[in-house]
Amino acid sequence: xxxxxxxxxxxxxxxxxxxxxxxxxxxxxxxxxxxxxxxxxxxxxxxxxxxxxxxxxxxxxxxxxxxxxxxxxxxxxxxxxxxxxxxxxxxxxxxxxxxxxxxxxxxxxxxxxxxxxxxxxxxxxxxxxxxxxxxxxxxxxxxxxxxxxxxxxxxxxxxxxxxxxxxxxxxxxxxxxxxxxxxxxxxxxxxxxxxxxxxxxxxxxxxxxxxxxxxxxxxxxxxxxxxxxxxxxxxxxxxxxxxxxxxxxxxxxxxxxxxxxxxxxxxxxxxxxxxxxxxxxxxxxxxxxxxxxxxxxxxxxxxxxxxxxxxxxxxxxxxxxxxxxxxxxxxxxxxxxxxxxxxxxxxxxxxxxxxxxxxxx
Amino acid sequence: xxxxxxxxxxxxxxxxxxxxxxxxxxxxxxxxxxxxxxxxxxxxxxxxxxxxxxxxxxxxxxxxxxxxxxxxxxxxxxxxxxxxxxxxxxxxxxxxxxxxxxxxxxxxxxxxxxxxxxxxxxxxxxxxxxxxxxxxxxxxxxxxxxxxxxxxxxxxxxxxxxxxxxxxxxxxxxxxxxxxxxxxxxxxxxxxxxxxxxxxxxxxxxxxxxxxxxxxxxxxxxxxxxxxxxxxxxxxxxxxxxxxxxxxxxxxxxxxxxxxxxxxxxxxxxxxxxxxxxxxxxxxxxxxxxxxxxxxxxxxxxxxxxxxxxxxxxxxxxxx
Numbered sequence: 001x002x003x004x005x006x007x008x009x010x011x012x013x014x015x016x017x018x019x020x021x022x023x024x025x026x027x028x029x030x031x032x033x034x035x036x037x038x039x040x041x042x043x044x045x046x047x048x049x050x051x052x053x054x055x056x057x058x059x060x061x062x063x064x065x066x067x068x069x070x071x072x073x074x075x076x077x078x079x080x081x082x083x084x085x086x087x088x089x090x091x092x093x094x095x096x097x098x099x100x101x102x103x104x105x106x107x108x109x110x111x112x113x114x115x116x117x118x119x120x121x122x123x124x125x126x127x128x129x130x131x132x133x134x135x136x137x138x139x140x141x142x143x144x145x146x147x148x149x150x151x152x153x154x155x156x157x158x159x160x161x162x163x164x165x166x167x168x169x170x171x172x173x174x175x176x177x178x179x180x181x182x183x184x185x186x187x188x189x190x191x192x193x194x195x196x197x198x199x200x201x202x203x204x205x206x207x208x209x210x211x212x213x214x215x216x217x218x219x220x221x222x223x224x225x226x227x228x229x230x231x232x233x234x235x236x237x238x239x240x241x242x243x244x245x246x247x248x249x250x251x252x253x254x255x256x257x258x259x260x261x262x263x264x265x266x267x268x269x270x271x272x273x274x275x276x277x278x279x280x281x282x283x284x285x286x287x288x289x290x291x292x293x294x295x296x297x298x299x300x301x302x303x304x305x306x307x308x309x310x311x312x313x314x315x316x317x318x319x320x321x322x323x324x325x326x327x328x329x330x331x332x333x334x335x336x337x338x339x340x341x342x343x344x345x346x347x348x349x350x351x352x353x354x355x356x357x358x359x360x361x
Numbered sequence: 362x363x364x365x366x367x368x369x370x371x372x373x374x375x376x377x378x379x380x381x382x383x384x385x386x387x388x389x390x391x392x393x394x395x396x397x398x399x400x401x402x403x404x405x406x407x408x409x410x411x412x413x414x415x416x417x418x419x420x421x422x423x424x425x426x427x428x429x430x431x432x433x434x435x436x437x438x439x440x441x442x443x444x445x446x447x448x449x450x451x452x453x454x455x456x457x458x459x460x461x462x463x464x465x466x467x468x469x470x471x472x473x474x475x476x477x478x479x480x481x482x483x484x485x486x487x488x489x490x491x492x493x494x495x496x497x498x499x500x501x502x503x504x505x506x507x508x509x510x511x512x513x514x515x516x517x518x519x520x521x522x523x524x525x526x527x528x529x530x531x532x533x534x535x536x537x538x539x540x541x542x543x544x545x546x547x548x549x550x551x552x553x554x555x556x557x558x559x560x561x562x563x564x565x566x567x568x569x570x571x572x573x574x575x576x577x578x579x580x581x582x583x584x585x586x587x588x589x590x591x592x593x594x595x596x597x598x599x600x601x602x603x604x605x606x607x608x609x610x611x612x613x614x615x616x617x618x619x620x621x622x623x624x625x626x627x628x629x630x631x632x633x634x635x636x637x638x639x640x641x642x643x644x645x646x647x648x649x650x651x652x653x654x655x656x657x658x659x660x661x662x663x664x665x666x667x668x669x670x671x672x673x674x675x676x677x678x679x680x681x
Binding site: 008009010011012013015016017020021024025028032035036131135136139140141142143144145146147148149150151 | 439444447449450458462466511
């Protein structure tokens with residue numbers, strides 16, 4: 001045998017596990033998506049812009065909530081915090097930070113997700129998603145994947161990972177950065193321990209939104225060899241759903257719309273799921289009960305309850321619970337979770353058929 | 362045995378893509394021959410576990426194609442007929458990616474990708490995007506992708522498709538090297554008889570999903586028919602006498618359409634016909650050497666499959 005033979009040599013090493021093969025699919029997909037879209041790269045930066053607003057808010061709330069800071073010598077941050085929360089609220093928060101900070105943080109994170117991140121996420125999915133399977137159909141790459149020891153689930157997980165990565169970069173990473181900012185300004189260690197579930201809730205909220213959105217996008221992507229078909233379906237679902245939701249909301253004339261209306265809009269459903277993950281209604285209701293028992297008005301909640309859409313609805317629901325003294329429950333949140341679960345399962349099953357068909361003929 | 366099929370049947374609604382195939386295939390280079398629609402690709406997909414069999418049992422390298430398809434695909438490489446490109450990938454990345462899909466660690470996949478691209482003679486082009494490649498280059502990339510995970514058995518679906526004569530010769534040389542020097546059993550699926558004869562030592566011929574023949578090519582060639590068909594104008598009696606005097610037998614098919622067979626393998630039939638025709642003053646209109654067994658079986662398969670004979674490129678063997 002030659003001592004320096006160029007070319008083919010057998011390989012007998014240990015093969016990597018189940019998950020790593022999916023990660024290989026995700027890694028290549030992420031790189032290709034990055035390379036192909038300047039707009040995508042810009043949106044990833046844009047996702048950090050809301051921090052310019054939310055970070056000072058978190059700083060301010062953290063500063064005024066810390067009993068170690070003297071309110072008589074307020075700096076600019078203190079004044080902002082006082083403006084947002086009001087003097088009475090601030091006094092109570094300083095007295096009971098471990099009880100009152102978690103609801104405030106939950107509300108702030110839901111608002112953070114709802115206002116800008118949800119829009120950017122929808123745009124990013126529109127850019128990244130359409131090509132993921134349609135290009136494989138067009139290039140007949142299915143045979144490359146499935147002639148290797150790759151299962152449908154590994155393939156789907158790999159493709160899902162691509163959208164997940166970008167959606168999480170928009171929702172999870174900035175939110176975690178905000179949380180770290182909040183932690184840095186926590187008044188004491190007790191507050192840190194009391195609010196630590198928020199980190200898990202950030203992760204849960206991000207996944208609750210990103211997983212169903214990714215599966216639906218993959219399903220659209222599997223419909224045709226032309227990615228424009230998937231993009232059209234997605235934009236239609238998004239814009240038409242959004243228009244339907246707001247039309248029905250405004251036509252209700254100030255009355256609450258039926259609970260199913262929220263499911264006409266992907267974005268509003270995502271906001272609903274996020275609010276559920278943060279237990280927004282239950283926490284705000286507890287928060288209001290605390291202040292109602294002391295006859296302290298909470299103007300900020302009243303203001304938020306007047307906002308149209310799912311966000312306002314969550315705060316109105318919390319107000320009703322606090323007023324009637326009903327046990328905190330969120331049937332609409334449960335409905336949203338079931339709806340998301342149902343959509344994810346159905347989309348996955350259809351997707352499986354769509355992917356297996358071109359391989360088996 | 363690398364492949365063991367028992368009553369393998371695949372139905373697509375009413376269409377029988379595979380019809381009761383029963384055969385055991387020895388290691389080596391095997392040509393899977395048949396006209397378009399004979400069931401070659403379906404058989405390969407079924408052996409990889411990508412297509413569910415309607416009936417029967419298939420074993421690949423001793424593993425059940427129904428239950429162990431993932432294990433099979435770890436040990437088997439597949440080069441599909443179609444281009445399987447992922448837009449935006451360079452040649453070396455596409456090969457390394459195939460390795461990672463097969464479970465190779467990323468660093469090893471990349472190293473092996475370079476080694477195998479050297480083997481299939483892809484040089485600096487490996488750093489270009491696959492979409493910009495010629496057909497020949499794409500075939501090489503597909504071959505490299507099928508080899509990266511060190512398979513024990515390789516399925517090659519139309520490996521010389523779309524290649525120019527030089528590219529075809531190089532591809533067939535690579536295939537020969539794989540089984541002769543690297544010990545990898547190869548199943549080459551094609552409808553080009555010449556490719557099979559050049560690079561395989563056994564052949565399995567399918568027609569309409571049925572097994573027509575499985576045997577060593579050498580064995581099939583031994584039964585070669587040396588008779589020659591002739592058409593002529595002139596004195597048949599004189600020609601017959603001339604041929605018989607040269608130890609040739611004549612079988613009259615129709616008036617001036619005969620088949621001439623030598624009594625001894627040492628006799629050159631065609632030369633005898635030409636000399637007898639000259640002596641008898643007969644004008645020969647055609648000389649038609651018989652086809653060997655492999656070719657005849659293949660043509661039979663083609664003829665039983667409607668609408669495809671124009672795609673056939675049989676090898677020319679024997680004759681003048």
